[in-house]
Amino acid sequence: MTSFAEFIQQQLGATDRADLGLLLNQFASACKSIGNAINRAAFTGASGVSNTDNVQGEHQKKLDIISNDLMIGWTQWGGHAAAMVSEELEAMYSLPPELQRGRYLLAFDPLDGSSNVDVNISVGSIFSVLLAPDQHRAARAEDFLQPGTQQVAAGYALYGPSTMLVLTTGQGVNGFTLDAATGEFMLTHPAMSIEPETREFAINASNMRHWETPVQRYIDECLAGKEGPRGNNFNMRWVASMVAEVHRILMRGGVFMYPRDNRDPAKPGKLRLLYEANPMSFIVEQAGGASTTGTQRILELQPDHIHQRVAVMLGSRHEIERIVSYHRT
Ligand SMILES: O=P(O)(O)OC[C@H]1O[C@](O)(COP(=O)(O)O)[C@@H](O)[C@@H]1O
Ligand SMILES: [Mg+2]
Numbered sequence: 001m002t003s004f005a006e007f008i009q010q011q012l013g014a015t016d017r018a019d020l021g022l023l024l025n026q027f028a029s030a031c032k033s034i035g036n037a038i039n040r041a042a043f044t045g046a047s048g049v050s051n052t053d054n055v056q057g058e059h060q061k062k063l064d065i066i067s068n069d070l071m072i073g074w075t076q077w078g079g080h081a082a083a084m085v086s087e088e089l090e091a092m093y094s095l096p097p098e099l100q101r102g103r104y105l106l107a108f109d110p111l112d113g114s115s116n117v118d119v120n121i122s123v124g125s126i127f128s129v130l131l132a133p134d135q136h137r138a139a140r141a142e143d144f145l146q147p148g149t150q151q152v153a154a155g156y157a158l159y160g161p162s163t164m165l166v167l168t169t170g171q172g173v174n175g176f177t178l179d180a181a182t183g184e185f186m187l188t189h190p191a192m193s194i195e196p197e198t199r200e201f202a203i204n205a206s207n208m209r210h211w212e213t214p215v216q217r218y219i220d221e222c223l224a225g226k227e228g229p230r231g232n233n234f235n236m237r238w239v240a241s242m243v244a245e246v247h248r249i250l251m252r253g254g255v256f257m258y259p260r261d262n263r264d265p266a267k268p269g270k271l272r273l274l275y276e277a278n279p280m281s282f283i284v285e286q287a288g289g290a291s292t293t294g295t296q297r298i299l300e301l302q303p304d305h306i307h308q309r310v311a312v313m314l315g316s317r318h319e320i321e322r323i324v325s326y327h328r329t
């Protein structure tokens with residue numbers, strides 16, 4: 001079986017992106033460390049909330065902060081990163097002056113689904129890699145404001161019953177499982193692809209009263225089942241960890257929706273464009289699925305802020321096309 005390091009070497013080693021390969025190995029190490037910190041939290045005192053809020057005004061868990069420190073700690077060495085943007089840091093993170101800078105901009109959600117971490121339900125990490133537009137000067141926050149189509153790599157780690165790393169460098173999607181016996185991620189899920197048809201959706205139905213009409217219509221039709229306009233019974237799941245939802249969709253199809261709603265017009269959705277929506281959309285499209293806000297392809301959005309939020313609907317292509325068509329009428 002091929003290890004992650006071997007796979008990366010085969011895919012990027014002999015190209016002008018060999019440095020990206022080295023960076024991706026550092027992400028893999030970061031994810032192993034984060035998985036380990038989550039695993040051992042009950043023994044080390046890392047469970048529970050910290051007494052700080054992040055830039056989104058959300059209470060940080062201790063593991064949010066630990067995961068952020070591990071992600072930065074692993075990826076800033078080696079001379080491949082130019083700067084980082086993280087869910088847990090208000091400003092862009094610049095490398096300390098003594099460290100060599102590289103040409104990649106990293107955006108990450110170090111711990112996704114952190115409301116699940118203390119109840120021992122699957123959580124994850126998400127990362128996105130862009131090229132710095134000008135490698136001869138220090139990176140600036142506005143350098144990160146590139147459409148998702150510019151990503152050179154994206155991935156997530158899932159800390160579930162087993163720890164997995166799922167990656168794209170724009171040549172399809174491959175999944176690796178951590179072999180606890182050797183400490184290596186091994187290629188267990190080559191060429192992952194998303195079924196175009198599905199009978200399963202994921203949405204937080206407690207927000208139903210706030211949804212816009214096209215979303216309401218789509219879900220109503222699914223819920224109407226065999227007797228309704230779709231003529232089929234649909235199943236529903238909601239883990240409240242985007243990584244786990246996207247992984248399920250890669251494994252057996254489905255639709256994930258965190259739509260814009262009418263609660264707060266200043267907030268176009270809950271999820272963050274740079275380090276949640278873009279990397280997941282890149283992965284989903286590379287696996288043959290689709291991703292939209294309802295009216296626009298997510299990967300083509302021009303970001304205007306590093307912590308920008310966006311509506312996200314992604315997954316099985318035929319269902320996403322249907323949802324987009326409902327937004328047009
Ligand atoms: O609690 P809600 O509103 O259902 O939201 C769940 C969503 O929020 C998130 O947990 C946001 O991620 P963070 O934990 O990184 O803030 C997603 O993973 C998930 O899809
Ligand atoms: Mg998240």
Ligand SMILES: [Mg+2]
Binds near residue numbers: 114
């Ligand atoms: Mg998070």
